[in-house]
Amino acid sequence: MIDVIMQFGTDIIMVRVKGNSVSFGSKVGHNPMMATIDGLKLSRSGVIKEFPELADTDNWREEAIAKFKDKIKGLNDENKIVSYVVDDLSKFGYKPLYKQKQGMRIERFKT
Secondary structure, X not given: OEEEEEEEOOEEEEEEXXXXXXXEEOXXXXXXXXXXXXXXXXXXXXXXXHOHHHOOOOOHHHHHHHXXXXXXXXXXXXXXXXXXXXXXXXXXXXXXXXXXXXXXXXXXXXX
């Protein structure tokens, strides 16, 4: 399991990668409230920026989620999944701060 702490404006976001499962939370602490990609709010403009082919699709949200899940399934290593998620969210203004593997010390991302 790998936890990543990211900043978006004044918000602190936690991304947890456990095997091929990715969850997101907005509260960092002992018991953060976590949600899968299905529970996140996605902006249409952000999705279309990433997937221009979904611009004329009515179910753009479901297709974007399916594309994300397919990409994650194709990555067979937690570190690769973390790299993908961090790179992808960085495009939209998220700034990675810290990373922690289970049982290890917290590492600061190099900026």
